[in-house]
Amino acid sequence: MRQSQLFPKTKKEAPKDAESINHKLLVRAGFMDQLMAGSWTLLPMGFKVVQKINQIIREEINAVGGQEMLMPLLHPKTIWNETGRWDKADEIMYKLKDSRDKEYALSFTHEEIVMDLLRKTISSYKDLPVSIYHFSTKFRNELRAKSGILRGREFMMKDLYSAHANEVDLMEYYEKVKVAYSKIFTRLGFNFKIAKASGGVFTDKFTHEFQVLSDVGEDTIYWKEGDEEAVNEEVMEGDKAEYKSAKSIEVGNIFPLGTFYSERMRAYFTDRDGGKKPIWFGSYGIGPTRVMGTWVEVSHDDKGIIWSKQIAPYDVHLVELKSDSGEGKAEKIYDKLKQMGFDVLWDDRDVSAGEKFGDIDLIGIPVRLVVSDKTGDKIEHKERTSDKSELLSFEEVARRLQE
């Protein structure tokens, strides 16, 4: 991508109201734009980051048998009445009426919708288990949107739903998803903990949250040295003094929902013994837009964002500084790297060196390549995380990028 064509331009100053890091940096660097409180446009680079996050999630969910699909966001009131959540989740749901006074909800989750699908499609234990998911927008009427993209009223979510013939199978799958989630957040590069928590409007049972340690987090989790699992403050038993604690951002959660939904929505199947039994059900969510914001909160410096290779909007940021020996070096490198399959952002703008370097640090792509008079036939290679640069040949640069 030629930076001269990249939409939009970076900003020198953050919006005056912005306080949180992800708000300031993601807006300044041109990754997102605010429409209103809690509602954000993902600009081209922000969308690329979210797609990369989604792809990592997709790979790991597919690896545990998840099948991707897409469900509607406009839901009839009747389906929410079946489980009582039209009233129980009243505070969080956006509700609306059409011109004939029919009532709808904007999706804040999809348990009821999946359950409707399952009762129409599952009739035998042979049809189970089922694991289906989608990436889509969630609407939640948050009392207060805040912290940039971390708590919006409209955000992207990957939600996975699984259906099983019995509790053992559900819990086995629940553990598999827990492992898959751990792989996802490990691949994403987070320092996270799995915390036991309550289920909110979803379930009365215990659940698990994936918590990234960060001072801007709204949750507080507690754990004992050596323990695999932490606990959320809300469900903690025992003496706090015996635990280590930290603020954290919840980036994912898993819910073993049991038969609550299937019983209320009459989603039964015929089991091996001929009897009708309710489907065992679980749901599992990750918020990719929150993941992006969380990444910025935990990975930045005073100059800008520091993306990891896994989710950076581009593999390389290439820049040529004006030279006496004539230009065109960068364009050749750009073409060659593209041919090799690298995603390159080439700053081809006619602006000062300082402005180019400023934007490079702000945008935060992991590798910076500079060519100029000083570099001769070599290329200056610098990583965003380092202050040092090296002069390398094109081949050496390409090899580094492939590592």
Next chain:
RNA sequence: CGGGGUGUAGUGAAUCGGUAUCACGUUACGUUCGGGACGUAAAGACACUGGGUUCAAUUCCCAGCACCCCGACCA
């Protein structure tokens, strides 16, 4: 929804009773080019909305709206 803060060119700020100034950005031309460079010229604002006080309101008062922060609630 309670408490606090802020609303002035695209962005960030100044003016704080006499109809608005600066910086950045933008446009044109020229000079520059290793950390947001310089010169010249130019465009760009019903001062959030509505009401009130006043000879006169961006400025004071009231109401509303919007955004941010703290709290209650939550991926």
